[in-house]
Amino acid sequence: MTTTTGGPPPAGPATVQKRAPAPLAGTTERLRSGELGAWPVIIGLIIIWIVFQSLNDRFLTPQNLSNLALQMAAAGTISVGVVLVLLLGEIDLSVGSVAGLGAAILAVLSVRHGVNEILAVVTVLVAGAVIGSVHGFIFASVGVPAFVVTLAGNLGWLGLQLYLLFPQGTINIPYDGFVAKLTHTNLPAAVGWLIAALVVGAYAVAVLVDGVLRQRAGLPARSMTASLLRIVGLAIVIGAAVAVLNDWQGVPLALVIFVGLVVVMDLVLRRTRYGRQIYAVGGNVEAARRAGVNVRLVRISVFALASTFAAFGGILFASRSFSASQATGGGDTLLIAIAAAVIGGVSLFGGRGSTYGALLGSLVLGSITSGMFLLQLESSVRYMITAAVLLAAVVLDSLSRRGRRAHGRQ
Amino acid sequence: MSEVPVLLLSGVSKRFGAVQALSDASLQVRAGEVVALVGDNGAGKSTMIKTIAGVDPADSGEIRFQDRPVSITKPHDATALGIATIYQDLALCDNLDVVSNLYLGKEMTQATVLNEIAMERSATELLTTLSVQIPSIRVPVASLSGGQRQSVAIARSLLGEPKVVLLDEPTAALGVAQTAQVLDLIERLRDRGLGIVLISHNLADVRAVADRVTVLRLGRNAGDFVMADTTQEEIVHAITGAADNVASRRQARQSAVDLERAKREGP
Numbered sequence: 127m128t129t130t131t132g133g134p135p136p137a138g139p140a141t142v143q144k145r146a147p148a149p150l151a152g153t154t155e156r157l158r159s160g161e162l163g164a165w166p167v168i169i170g171l172i173i174i175w176i177v178f179q180s181l182n183d184r185f186l187t188p189q190n191l192s193n194l195a196l197q198m199a200a201a202g203t204i205s206v207g208v209v210l211v212l213l214l215g216e217i218d219l220s221v222g223s224v225a226g227l228g229a230a231i232l233a234v235l236s237v238r239h240g241v242n243e244i245l246a247v248v249t250v251l252v253a254g255a256v257i258g259s260v261h262g263f264i265f266a267s268v269g270v271p272a273f274v275v276t277l278a279g280n281l282g283w284l285g286l287q288l289y290l291l292f293p294q295g296t297i298n299i300p301y302d303g304f305v306a307k308l309t310h311t312n313l314p315a316a317v318g319w320l321i322a323a324l325v326v327g328a329y330a331v332a333v334l335v336d337g338v339l340r341q342r343a344g345l346p347a348r349s350m351t352a353s354l355l356r357i358v359g360l361a362i363v364i365g366a367a368v369a370v371l372n373d374w375q376g377v378p379l380a381l382v383i384f385v386g387l388v389v390v391m392d393l394v395l396r397r398t399r400y401g402r403q404i405y406a407v408g409g410n411v412e413a414a415r416r417a418g419v420n421v422r423l424v425r426i427s428v429f430a431l432a433s434t435f436a437a438f439g440g441i442l443f444a445s446r447s448f449s450a451s452q453a454t455g456g457g458d459t460l461l462i463a464i465a466a467a468v469i470g471g472v473s474l475f476g477g478r479g480s481t482y483g484a485l486l487g488s489l490v491l492g493s494i495t496s497g498m499f500l501l502q503l504e505s506s507v508r509y510m511i512t513a514a515v516l517l518a519a520v521v522l523d524s525l526s527r528r529g530r531r532a533h534g535r536q
Numbered sequence: 537m538s539e540v541p542v543l544l545l546s547g548v549s550k551r552f553g554a555v556q557a558l559s560d561a562s563l564q565v566r567a568g569e570v571v572a573l574v575g576d577n578g579a580g581k582s583t584m585i586k587t588i589a590g591v592d593p594a595d596s597g598e599i600r601f602q603d604r605p606v607s608i609t610k611p612h613d614a615t616a617l618g619i620a621t622i623y624q625d626l627a628l629c630d631n632l633d634v635v636s637n638l639y640l641g642k643e644m645t646q647a648t649v650l651n652e653i654a655m656e657r658s659a660t661e662l663l664t665t666l667s668v669q670i671p672s673i674r675v676p677v678a679s680l681s682g683g684q685r686q687s688v689a690i691a692r693s694l695l696g697e698p699k700v701v702l703l704d705e706p707t708a709a710l711g712v713a714q715t716a717q718v719l720d721l722i723e724r725l726r727d728r729g730l731g732i733v734l735i736s737h738n739l740a741d742v743r744a745v746a747d748r749v750t751v752l753r754l755g756r757n758a759g760d761f762v763m764a765d766t767t768q769e770e771i772v773h774a775i776t777g778a779a780d781n782v783a784s785r786r787q788a789r790q791s792a793v794d795l796e797r798a799k800r801e802g803p
Contacts, residue, residue: 336653339653340653343653343654343656343657344657345653345656345657345660397649397650398645398648398649398650399643399645399648399650402632402636402640402643402650405629405631405632405636406629406632406636406640408631409629409630409631409632410627410628410629410630410631412627413627413628413629413637413640414629414640414641416611416623416627417627417640417641417642418641418642419640419641476631477629477630477631477632478631
């Protein structure tokens with residue numbers, strides 16, 4: 127180096143800071159940089175189960191777990207839609223009212239006007255999509271914050287729900303209809319096992335084919351042991367769930383629908399261009415726009431999906447209680463749906479999380495509710511414990527976000 | 537270096553209300569050449585870049601691309617011609633990994649499903665040919681250093697096979713080593729035969745990579761220098777518009793001090 131103090135600094139080729147490429151820069155790198163993934167909530171769930179089981183040995187019985195699975199299906203379905211909106215970094219405060227309105231429309235059409243139940247369900251889903259598109263349009267095109275648009279929706283759709291149910295207030299739906307069967311059907315044991323086998327088989331094929339293709343393309347591939355470990359892990363989880371549920375009355379159809387929606391939406395998010403665009407808009411709107419993403423269309427469609435999921439959740443609520451009432455979708459429905467998504471590791475800041483968060487978060491909240499019920503505690507205690515868990519999840523989200531920032535500025 | 541400029545602006549004017557941001561300004565870039573566009577704050581550098589990129593089209597003036605007159609009225613026009621712009625504020629999605637960022641908006645698909653393998657393979661190839669060092673291309677961009685992020689942003693612009701790359705302050709927020717990383721990358725782009733326009737406040741960076749320097753002052757051309765036969769003083773004079781000003785007086789003082797020291801320590 128020269129030691130001149132004035133004049134032009136030395137020109138010419140500068141040296142590059144060389145960085146040894148780490149061959150196993152996978153999970154550990156992600157964990158260190160604050161990408162915690164689903165681990166905190168899985169560990170939390172295990173702790174919750176151990177605590178409740180030690181307090182009441184009926185907690186982990188097939189009967190209780192079956193009930194738990196059935197209970198979380200409706201709110202969990204709503205939560206899947208909430209996950210999509212959270213991925214954009216927005217919020218939808220109307221999902222509870224939209225669920226209630228969905229149930230009301232369903233009951234009014236099928237009971238009061240004698241419309242075929244399947245047709246009524248389709249109508250409700252379309253109505254949900256239209257409602258969400260209105261929210262999305264006002265948010266994305268007019269520029270009103272999503273918070274306010276959906277707050278107005280929360281009140282407005284609740285009003286419409288009450289209006290539709292007037293004067294009865296509650297409309298009962300037939301016990302043997304299509305809608306009622308959605309949450310009152312348990313699959314025969316053999317069908318449960320068949321579904322489990324198909325899912326594990328499909329996953330195994332996907333993992334192994336992906337590994338072979340990556341190897342052929344000369345890309346770093348997961349080792350065979352790691353692949354097998356994942357397949358066996360999934361097989362154990364699904365197998366255990368099916369075994370437990372079959373031990374009571376069989377796998378509930380509603381659970382299959384809920385988990386199916388979670389899996390399908392996850393594939394859409396991770397494997398399609400549309401899903402990538404949702405993450406991109408949630409990560410950096412300006413970058414997405416400059417990359418040619420139609421930000422407005424993505425936003426409107428996500429709000430439409432969220433309300434459609436909410437409307438379907440309302441159908442499941444109506445199915446479970448054999449009725450649509452003024453209280454359907456009210457109370458803590460909205461808050462539980464949002465809390466489940468957040469507890470499931472979906473970031474409130476947008477762009478991080480998956481629909482599995484809705485499943486895991488619903489499991490956590492469902493477990494707390496069910497455990498409190500077994501311990502015969504008041505719902506006052508349940509609310510306080512749910513609040514603590516929610517707060518822990520949000521604090522973790524904020525901390526890991528800070529960790530990521532610190533890591534980014536290394 | 538070819539003789540016909542790949543990009544030529546002449547007589548470009550742009551007015552924002554009462555402010556004449558550019559008046560009769562011109563710029564030319566040849567293939568395989570780095571042109572530094574320098575000037576004081578408000579000299580019109582960013583306005584000129586935005587004119588070329590189609591973000592803020594010029595009021596009047598001519599733009600020729602590969603010796604053909606072209607009209608650039610929106611960003612898409614510029615991209616379609618083969619002009620890539622990398623803005624100061626990066627425009628990467630922090631939550632997506634390197635591959636996803638590189639292919640954002642132009643993902644490769646196979647029967648509507650993302651073809652991750654093809655994208656990852658060509659991303660690896662691209663980054664290797666540019667000698668961009670990144671620990672893993674499957675980590676979120678948030679966990680990369682500033683220089684690595686800037687490298688990803690530049691690499692991303694190359695996927696459209698551009699002829700001209702516009703860089704707005706690519707080293708503004710970077711440390712010494714990271715700046716070197718980006719300057720190396722700019723040299724590699726030049727070696728690939730691209731025409732490069734580099735906006736920079738840092739004359740050291742400009743000296744390090746630029747072949748020519750175009751100086752703007754108050755929206756007008758204030759000089760066009762070949763780097764090799766120009767001193768830093770000449771460029772500073774052109775930027776400030778006078779031989780006698782704060783910057784040049786400071787430099788003169790500094791030179792005098794150096795001279796004194798050289799005399800004292802000299803043989």
